Amino acid sequence: MRLSDVVERLGLEVLARGNPEREVNWAYTSDLLSDVMAGAQPGDMWLTIQRHMNIVAVAKLRDLTGIVLAKGIKPAQEVVDKAREEGIALMVSDKPLFELCGELYQLLRGRG
Amino acid sequence: MDRQVFAYSVVSTGSFDDVGVVSTEIKRDLEEAGVEKDTVRRVAVICFEAEMNLALYTERGGNIQVVVEPDRVDIYVEDDGPGIEDVEKAMQPGYSTAPLWVHELGFGAGMGLPNMKENSDIFEIVSELGKGTKIHSVVFRRKEDAA
Numbered sequence: 001m002r003l004s005d006v007v008e009r010l011g012l013e014v015l016a017r018g019n020p021e022r023e024v025n026w027a028y029t030s031d032l033l034s035d036v037m038a039g040a041q042p043g044d045m046w047l048t049i050q051r052h053m054n055i056v057a058v059a060k061l062r063d064l065t066g067i068v069l070a071k072g073i074k075p076a077q078e079v080v081d082k083a084r085e086e087g088i089a090l091m092v093s094d095k096p097l098f099e100l101c102g103e104l105y106q107l108l109r110g111r112g
Numbered sequence: 113m114d115r116q117v118f119a120y121s122v123v124s125t126g127s128f129d130d131v132g133v134v135s136t137e138i139k140r141d142l143e144e145a146g147v148e149k150d151t152v153r154r155v156a157v158i159c160f161e162a163e164m165n166l167a168l169y170t171e172r173g174g175n176i177q178v179v180v181e182p183d184r185v186d187i188y189v190e191d192d193g194p195g196i197e198d199v200e201k202a203m204q205p206g207y208s209t210a211p212l213w214v215h216e217l218g219f220g221a222g223m224g225l226p227n228m229k230e231n232s233d234i235f236e237i238v239s240e241l242g243k244g245t246k247i248h249s250v251v252f253r254r255k256e257d258a259a
Contacts, residue, residue, distance in 0.1 A: 034164075034223035037157050038230065042149075050218040057132025061139055061156040063149075078129075086136070 001108060003065050003089055006045065009107055010093060010100070012068060015080045018089025024065045027104050029097065033058050040064055047100055051075040056082045056090075065089060070097040116145055116180040122166040124173040128217055131167045135160040138178055145180055151253050154231040155185050158249050161224040162189040165245075168214065169194065174244075182253070184233075189247040196239040203229065203237075 004020035006012070025043035030036050031050040040046060042063035048055065051073050059067050066089030069075065074092060083090040093100050118141050120134050139156045147155075159176060166174040166189070174191030196202050202209075203225050210220025229235040234250035 031218055032221040032223075033218045034161065034221040034227055037160060038223055038227050042153065052217050053129050054132050054218070057136055057160070060136055061132070061153070061160050063153060 003045075006104070006107065007091060010068075010103055012091040012093050014089070014091050015075070016083035016088060016090040018066050018083075018087055020089070022065050022089075024108065026108060027101070028064075029101055037062060045104065047097060047104065049073050049097060051079065053079050053082060055079070056086055056088050059083075059088045060086050066091060068093055068100065070095060070100045114182060118142075118178040118180070120176045120178075122163050122173045122176060124167055124170045128167065128219070131164055132160060134163045134176065138176070142178070142180065142185070147180060147185065148253065148255070151185060151251055154251050155187060157231045158187055158228045158251070161228045162187070162247065164219060165189075165224055166191055168210070168219065184253055185251045187232075187247070187249040187251070189249075190244065192244040193242060195241040195243055195245055196237075197241060199237055199239050 001024050003022045003024055006024050007014060024045045027045040027047055028040035029047045031048050033054055036058050040062050043065055045065050046059060046067045047070060049070055051069060055067055068091045070093055072094040122134050135156055138159045139152055142152045142155060162176055170191045177188040179186040201207050205226040206222040208220045208222035214220040228249060232249040233252045236248045239245040
């Protein structure tokens with residue numbers, strides 16, 4: 001499913017667009033950066049409540065499709081700027097992480 | 113070109129805000145050098161964790177050198193202290209000496225060195241307390257993964 005479709009279906013607020021045409025293969029959830037470096041696969045979407053600047057570098061280095069911050073967590077403007085500069089999609093959802101994961105899981109499994 | 117050498121220095125700023133800048137640069141340089149994606153990703157993980165360690169634990173930062181050869185990529189990481197007290201322990205997944213504030217920023221999972229080893233085909237680490245740490249990592253290039 002394309003990133004732009006995921007954004008629409010989950011009602012995400014987009015802070016940085018990234019590549020909306022990119023395919024979201026699967027997703028990974030963690031707030032520990034090294035864990036994401038170890039476990040996330042290229043093409044994964046990353047769901048987290050970690051808002052620190054380094055999430056952009058991690059997403060870039062792992063070739064992730066984008067970052068979704070749950071619970072309405074808003075990153076600092078520098079983080080948004082960095083994401084735009086690096087071409088990383090950065091999105092926000094008001095839903096708690098667990099619900100967001102559940103919805104995305106259904107969606108990517110084709111049962112949305 | 114048969115062999116390309118890239119050299120970087122990581123500054124220890126006491127802040128995490130710029131961490132990832134060097135490894136992002138390394139990733140870009142290797143992509144421009146025509147290194148296949150899978151290799152770039154593995155090198156990027158190794159360099160990210162190295163950069164993190166240099167920024168987090170050293171007083172003066174350190175150096176990362178990346179040597180691209182037709183069949184392999186060598187990564188050399190070097191700093192002049194403080195050194196790792198128990199390398200064997202530090203290599204165990206989950207072992208961390210990071211303080212709480214580091215954990216809260218999403219670091220200190222105790223996966224830095226294990227991640228580096230996991231992504232390396234050869235991984236060597238030498239550390240001496242008060243002197244510094246040297247790491248040599250090799251990633252063999254697999255042409256079938258060529259981007």
